[in-house]
Each structure stands twice: as C-alpha cells, then as structure tokens.
Amino acid sequence: MKQHGLAAALLAAIIWIVPWSSAQADTGQKAGETVKIAGEIIDSWCYLTEIMYPLGTAHHQCAVWCAVGGIPVGILSDDGTPYILLSFQGNDQSVANPALLDLQTHHVVLEGQAFERDGMHYLVADRLVEDNGITNMTEEDYGIQPFGE
Amino acid sequence: MKYTIAVLSLVLSAAWSAGALAAESWGLPEEEETRFEAMVVDTLCELTGDCPDKCGGGMRQLSLLTDEGELILPIKNVVAFAGTTVELAGFCGKRVIADGLFSTNRGVKVFALQFVREAPDGKWRRANRFLNLWAEANGVDPKSNAAQQWFRNDPTVITIIERDGKLGTGK
Numbered sequence: 562m563k564q565h566g567l568a569a570a571l572l573a574a575i576i577w578i579v580p581w582s583s584a585q586a587d588t589g590q591k592a593g594e595t596v597k598i599a600g601e602i603i604d605s606w607c608y609l610t611e612i613m614y615p616l617g618t619a620h621h622q623c624a625v626w627c628a629v630g631g632i633p634v635g636i637l638s639d640d641g642t643p644y645i646l647l648s649f650q651g652n653d654q655s656v657a658n659p660a661l662l663d664l665q666t667h668h669v670v671l672e673g674q675a676f677e678r679d680g681m682h683y684l685v686a687d688r689l690v691e692d693n694g695i696t697n698m699t700e701e702d703y704g705i706q707p708f709g710e
Numbered sequence: 711m712k713y714t715i716a717v718l719s720l721v722l723s724a725a726w727s728a729g730a731l732a733a734e735s736w737g738l739p740e741e742e743e744t745r746f747e748a749m750v751v752d753t754l755c756e757l758t759g760d761c762p763d764k765c766g767g768g769m770r771q772l773s774l775l776t777d778e779g780e781l782i783l784p785i786k787n788v789v790a791f792a793g794t795t796v797e798l799a800g801f802c803g804k805r806v807i808a809d810g811l812f813s814t815n816r817g818v819k820v821f822a823l824q825f826v827r828e829a830p831d832g833k834w835r836r837a838n839r840f841l842n843l844w845a846e847a848n849g850v851d852p853k854s855n856a857a858q859q860w861f862r863n864d865p866t867v868i869t870i871i872e873r874d875g876k877l878g879t880g881k
Contacts, residue, residue, distance in 0.1 A: 606793075655769070656770065
C-alpha cells in the first residue's frame with residue numbers, strides 16, 4: 562500500500578513538473594551574463610567610426626543630436642569595451658529613450674545583462690547604480706564637435 | 711533610330727537599378743561598400759527572446775539577420791545624426807536587400823544603411839525617411855533649411871541644450 566502511495570506521489574510530481582518545465586522553455590527568454598559596468602554614456606556611431614572626437618564635453622551636443630535622432634546609445638566601459646544599450650531600467654525603448662537622452666556623456670555605473678554577438682557587445686541595463694554626472698572635460702582640447710559651435 | 715533609343719533606354723534603366731543606387735563612399739575607416747539580403751529583426755528579441763509585436767513598434771533598435779546567422783546592427787541612415795529604426799520598422803519580419811557601408815574600427819564592424827528595398831524585387835528606397843517624418847511632425851517642408859538642420863530645430867534637442875548647455879555641464 563505504501564509503495565502504491567509512493568508511486569502515485571511520484572507520478573503526480575512528474576505530471577506537474579513536466580508541463581511546468583515545458584512552459585518555462587516556451588518563453589524563449591535567454592539570459593546574458595550578469596555584469597556591473599562603469600563607463601561613459603556615448604553615441605555609438607561617432608565612437609565606433611571615429612568620424613570626429615567622440616567623448617566628453619566636446620562631443621556632448623552631438624551625442625544629444627544623435628540620441629534624439631535614434632542612433633543607438635552606448636556605454637564605453639572604463640576598460641574600453643563599447644556596449645549598445647538595448648533597454649534601460651526596465652524600459653525597452655532603445656530609440657531616443659528620454660532617460661538616456663538626459664544621461665548623455667555622464668559617467669555611470671550600470672547593472673544588467675551583457676550579450677555578445679558577431680563582435681558587437683550589447684547591454685540590457687536593469688539598474689542605474691551610480692550617476693556621476695559629466696566628468697570627462699574635453700572641450701578645451703577638442704572644441705565643440707563637429708562644427709565648433 | 712527608334713530601336714536605338716529603346717535599347718539605350720533599357721540600358722540606362724538597368725544601370726539605374728543596378729548601379730545608381732549602389733553604396734556611396736563616406737571615407738569611413740576600413741570602409742567596404744556592400745549589398746546583402748537579410749531579415750529585419752528586433753535586436754533585443756533576437757538576443758533575449760523578449761519579442762513584442764511589430765519589433766517594438768519603432769521604439770527598439772532593429773538589426774539585419776543574414777541567412778548565415780550573422781546579426782548586423784545598422785547604426786546610421788543617410789540623414790545627418792539619425793539612425794535606422796525609422797527606415798526599417800515597416801519591414802519587421804520581412805526580408806530586405808540592404809545597401810550601404812561596412813566600417814571596421816576599434817575592433818567592431820558597423821553598418822550604415824543607405825538604400826533598402828523589400829526582397830526580392832521591391833522598389834529601392836533611400837534611407838532618409840527620418841527627414842520626411844521629422845518635417846511632417848514639425849510642420850515644415852522636408853526641403854526647408856529647418857528640416858535639413860533638424861538637429862538644431864528639434865524641440866527635444868532645444869530643451870536639453872537650453873537646460874544643460876552644449877557641453878552638458880550647464881555652461
């Protein structure tokens with residue numbers, strides 16, 4: 562009798578677990594690598610192509626133009642790796658995200674999930690841990706990019 | 711004579727469709743003119759499996775997924791300081807032929823989209839929809855100086871620059 566009870570309990574567990582596992586797999590959610598990244602919020606186009614000096618106060622106005630224009634916003638980590646930001650603090654708007662417009666050129670610390678695909682690094686930034694404001698004063702050396710005014 | 715003109719027209723027409731819309735050099739680092747076929751996908755969806763309808767309705771960065779499985783993020787269209795989601799959103803989930811430039815720098819390959827059409831034989835479109843849509847949203851002629859200099863006249867840009875200054879430091 563005890564064996565029948567044990568078998569029934571196991572069967573019930575299997576019936577419950579298998580559909581639950583399948584349902585989990587069906588969501589298709591893929592996790593990246595959990596990371597904490599410190600760096601400067603950048604305009605990905607100007608940084609990656611170096612068509613002008615792309616960092617700090619010298620490039621701030623241009624970075625705002627590009628972010629409003631829908632060019633991907635990124636973060637250049639302090640170790641020199643550029644990441645494209647695909648969401649920010651739970652908001653999946655990565656085209657002209659208002660919160661990121663206000664963070665252009667700021668040095669920040671972000672926590673989230675990092676992904677790498679075909680040589681490009683991406684970040685799903687779940688949390689803004691620190692906002693240190695603009696710390697990279699480059700205008701004395703580089704003027705205002707790209708038009709000088 | 712009529713036959714000659716007809717043949718000439720055909721040749722010029724073929725040249726227009728095949729060559730006139732070819733990528734234009736911008737002098738980028740390790741620049742490579744390119745044309746390839748790919749599917750328009752939502753980048754965040756492709757990486758994480760978080761996939762809303764219509765690739766996020768124009769609010770997410772879109773990518774081009776080739777048959778070889780390469781995910782290419784187009785970063786730039788042909789309008790000054792503007793990106794490509796507005797150029798590709800209408801093609802979400804569809805195959806397109808993308809024409810433009812690869813540039814490899816700092817160890818990363820980026821793509822600038824200059825022309826696009828639905829595969830296999832849609833009509834070529836210059837990747838400058840951003841300008842027309844911005845002009846329409848702001849009630850100006852797309853050919854006006856205000857539209858051509860959209861980045862100086864955009865209300866959001868003006869608000870940010872007036873608040874934070876061109877350097878972002880309030881100066």
